[in-house]
Amino acid sequence: MKKISLYIIPLQLFLAAYWLKHGFLDKIVGISLGIIHPQTAYYGLTWNGWHDHIVGNWDKSRIGHLFFSPFFDILFPIIIVLQCLPFFIYIHVDY
Helix, strand or coil: CHHHHHHHHHHHHHHHHHHHHHHHHHHHHHHHHHHHCCCCCCHHHCHHHHHHHHHHHHCCCHHHHHHHHHHHHHHHHHHHHHHHHHHHHHHHHHC
16 A cells, blocks of 8 residues: 555646645735735735636626625635645645
8 A cells, every 4th residue: 555655646747736835825915915915916916816716707607696606705715725725734744
């Protein structure tokens, strides 16, 4: 079992870094910069940019428009936590 584990570790490290960067850092850093320096922050990574992108996709369906779009301010932090969960589980399990 340990031999198999050694071959998988580089893939796991890559996936953990990918989840961390694309799930957590993009959103947290972008939103923080949007609050601290709204003139220089890239709009797509700010809270309003994510709102427009995500709600725009949710609004493509009637169910999404009815049940998800009005609750973006509550659901967006949950989305961030869920995107980071695999990374934190990986760190916790290995250590």
